Amino acid sequence: MSEAHALKPSPARWLVVIFPYVWLTLFFLAPFLIILKISLSDTAIAMPPYTPVFQGFGAIGDFISQLDIENYIFLTDDPLYIDAYLSSLRIAVISTLLLLLVGYPMALCMARASAGIRPTLVMLVILPFWTSFLIRVYAWIGILKPEGLLTLLLQTLGIYGPDDQVQIFRTETAVFIGIVYSYLPFMVLPLYAALEKLDGTLLEAASDLGCPPWKAFWKITFPLSLPGVIAGSMICFIPITGEFVIPDLLGGAETLMIGKTLWTEFFGNRDWPLASAVAVILLLVLVVPIMIFQNQQQKAEGK
Amino acid sequence: MAKSLGPVKRKFTPWTDPAAQPFIRFENITKRFGTFVAVDNLTLDIYEKEFFSLLGPSGCGKTTLMRMLAGFEEPTEGRILLQGKDISGVPPYRRPTNMMFQSYALFPHMTVEKNIAFGLEQDKLPKGEIDTRVQEMLKLVKLEQFAKRKPSQLSGGQRQRVALARSLAKRPKVLLLDEPLGALDRKLREETQFELMDIQHTLGLTFLIVTHDQEEAMTVSDRIAVMDKGIIMQVATPAEIYEAPNSRYVADFIGDINILDGKVVSTTAAGGQAGTVRLDCGGLAVAVDQECAAVVGNDVAFAIRPEKVRISLDKPADDSVNAAYGEVWDIGYLGDFSLFLVKTQDGRVLRAAQANVARLVDRPITFGDMVWLSWSADAGLVLTR
Numbered sequence: 043m044s045e046a047h048a049l050k051p052s053p054a055r056w057l058v059v060i061f062p063y064v065w066l067t068l069f070f071l072a073p074f075l076i077i078l079k080i081s082l083s084d085t086a087i088a089m090p091p092y093t094p095v096f097q098g099f100g101a102i103g104d105f106i107s108q109l110d111i112e113n114y115i116f117l118t119d120d121p122l123y124i125d126a127y128l129s130s131l132r133i134a135v136i137s138t139l140l141l142l143l144v145g146y147p148m149a150l151c152m153a154r155a156s157a158g159i160r161p162t163l164v165m166l167v168i169l170p171f172w173t174s175f176l177i178r179v180y181a182w183i184g185i186l187k188p189e190g191l192l193t194l195l196l197q198t199l200g201i202y203g204p205d206d207q208v209q210i211f212r213t214e215t216a217v218f219i220g221i222v223y224s225y226l227p228f229m230v231l232p233l234y235a236a237l238e239k240l241d242g243t244l245l246e247a248a249s250d251l252g253c254p255p256w257k258a259f260w261k262i263t264f265p266l267s268l269p270g271v272i273a274g275s276m277i278c279f280i281p282i283t284g285e286f287v288i289p290d291l292l293g294g295a296e297t298l299m300i301g302k303t304l305w306t307e308f309f310g311n312r313d314w315p316l317a318s319a320v321a322v323i324l325l326l327v328l329v330v331p332i333m334i335f336q337n338q339q340q341k342a343e344g345k
Numbered sequence: 346m347a348k349s350l351g352p353v354k355r356k357f358t359p360w361t362d363p364a365a366q367p368f369i370r371f372e373n374i375t376k377r378f379g380t381f382v383a384v385d386n387l388t389l390d391i392y393e394k395e396f397f398s399l400l401g402p403s404g405c406g407k408t409t410l411m412r413m414l415a416g417f418e419e420p421t422e423g424r425i426l427l428q429g430k431d432i433s434g435v436p437p438y439r440r441p442t443n444m445m446f447q448s449y450a451l452f453p454h455m456t457v458e459k460n461i462a463f464g465l466e467q468d469k470l471p472k473g474e475i476d477t478r479v480q481e482m483l484k485l486v487k488l489e490q491f492a493k494r495k496p497s498q499l500s501g502g503q504r505q506r507v508a509l510a511r512s513l514a515k516r517p518k519v520l521l522l523d524e525p526l527g528a529l530d531r532k533l534r535e536e537t538q539f540e541l542m543d544i545q546h547t548l549g550l551t552f553l554i555v556t557h558d559q560e561e562a563m564t565v566s567d568r569i570a571v572m573d574k575g576i577i578m579q580v581a582t583p584a585e586i587y588e589a590p591n592s593r594y595v596a597d598f599i600g601d602i603n604i605l606d607g608k609v610v611s612t613t614a615a616g617g618q619a620g621t622v623r624l625d626c627g628g629l630a631v632a633v634d635q636e637c638a639a640v641v642g643n644d645v646a647f648a649i650r651p652e653k654v655r656i657s658l659d660k661p662a663d664d665s666v667n668a669a670y671g672e673v674w675d676i677g678y679l680g681d682f683s684l685f686l687v688k689t690q691d692g693r694v695l696r697a698a699q700a701n702v703a704r705l706v707d708r709p710i711t712f713g714d715m716v717w718l719s720w721s722a723d724a725g726l727v728l729t730r
Contacts, residue, residue: 244450247511250416
């Protein structure tokens with residue numbers, strides 16, 4: 043009875059199914075197509091600073107003839123852009139690895155803690171979100187700058203002399219510190235979710251079969267937490283690649299990241315078509331490998 | 346395919362031999378969790394090649410006792426000796442025991458083969474030997490064609506076999522089985538019980554099984570320890586536990602039984618030799634042939650199994666003792682036998698079982714009939730505690 047009812051598509055059901063697609067079309071696909079169009083057009087000294095997106099149906103022929111890929115060609119000509127992409131990817135990879143290194147032990151401790159205090163620990167991980175992201179990054183300036191809190195601490199402890207100063211601010215190290223700090227909850231939570239589900243008797247079974255705890259971690263705990271590792275890494279890697287605020291505030295001139303380049307093109311050079319091309323490439327750089335990976339993942343699961 | 350029944354079992358009673366050394370000895374073991382006493386000053390000997398059951402309701406400490414032997418818990422007091430050696434402080438991964446977990450605890454990311462090989466790989470055995478041993482185990486539990494499957498692709502019964510194979514692969518000195526058959530349906534459980542006995546007998550291992558299922562314990566064990574609230578109530582063979590329980594608790598826990606409160610009226614059995622104990626169970630005169638330390642005036646209990654109570658429409662020859670008259674209150678028809686609930690004149694309900702030896706749809710005794718219950722003097726038991 044209920045099955046027959048479930049098979050019949052009611053209007054409410056359709057709405058539920060369609061809603062995410064409508065949402066994605068309106069707020070992802072449409073803006074993306076606009077960006078794509080801008081990236082294929084020319085710079086115009088006007089407001090807005092690009093040739094109009096659409097000029098009535100009669101202009102479709104013109105529209106297509108006006109499109110060209112010169113912005114994309116320009117991107118490959120100037121090594122600045124390729125360097126920025128590569129540098130972004132490098133920083134994202136290193137940051138993700140650092141996040142795993144810091145986040146995994148945290149998540150493991152949380153998952154192994156007694157059930158009573160786990161909600162408190164999860165709360166503590168989420169707690170930084172109560173403060174604005176920007177303010178937290180600014181706070182790191184106060185800590186890391188040469189005359190900042192870190193220098194003060196080291197001087198007070200006698201590790202640094204009165205004239206020594208920490209030279210971290212405006213370096214890549216500061217960017218890594220800022221990224222790891224800011225993205226840590228996004229890494230810890232998926233890891234925690236995966237590790238918390240892990241059945242403790244599996245480790246007892248491993249131990250019973252002669253496997254010491256440190257070995258059991260690599261043979262049982264880690265492989266079974268891989269979905270969490272992958273989820274956490276994706277959630278961190280993707281936005282870090284396009285990260286703009288952290289390298290802008292904490293990084294120096296040598297910290298080249300595509301997010302910053304993008305910002306400069308949009309607001310510094312006001313070359314929106316080129317900036318759009320940068321954005322489109324960035325999307326491809328991120329989406330294509332993820333899709334290949336997910337495809338692989340599904341094949342592996344289906345087997 | 347004809348099923349091999351394995352070698353014929355022989356009489357096996359090392360516990361009656363005073364010279365026999367126990368294989369496992371729990372010595373004055375106490376385990377506390379906070380203020381809760383899970384195991385209370387318990388001493389128990391288990392012999393080599395024994396199939397030993399720890400039987401009791403949940404929370405009686407049986408699983409804790411087993412986990413202490415496996416090394417997952419350390420006793421608060423006392424020590425555990427394995428072949429005469431104290432194993433306190435030895436971590437689980439260095440103990441010669443293997444455990445089959447209640448939840449099976451199969452590694453979900455490994456194939457059946459890999460699961461079984463896991464323990465052997467830890468011992469750094471050569472690859473060839475691991476493969477041979479895994480094949481051997483797969484054959485033992487009849488899962489050869491499932492070697493490459495993941496646990497999630499197996500049925501409950503198959504998983505249970507993998508768990509058994511994995512715990513046997515290392516040929517442990519003692520195999521610990523924690524409620525091993527709980528998740529199986531009745532038919533499969535019965536089959537597996539006999540297979541377990543065969544395997545234990547063929548491999549000549551010591552098995553320690555934890556269960557709350559008395560039927561399972563009765564079927565598989567050489568001896569059973571009935572536990573309650575952290576102490577052992579009785580350790581004996583299944584037959585002794587059933588026929589001669591030492592307390593109301595054991596009598597009541599194992600099987601179906603009538604228990605009546607009574608007072609000793611006279612006894613010729615108090616001197617340590619067999620005699621007759623006469624009881625007054627609230628107006629019902631009972632005589633029991635049994636060796637019993639109870640003296641005149643003691644409050645005791647009379648216990649008798651339903652299948653040892655005769656039920657008939659005719660008055661027995663001697664109705665002055667071991668006989669009761671009442672009305673059939675309820676009948677449980679169980680196929681192989683029927684259980685009659687008879688309400689005596691003083692309002693007590695006694696249970697009598699009768700084997701259904703003839704194929705009849707209409708039984709001669711039915712609801713509301715007035716019937717006589719009677720039993721012989723060697724059928725019941727006097728319980729002093």
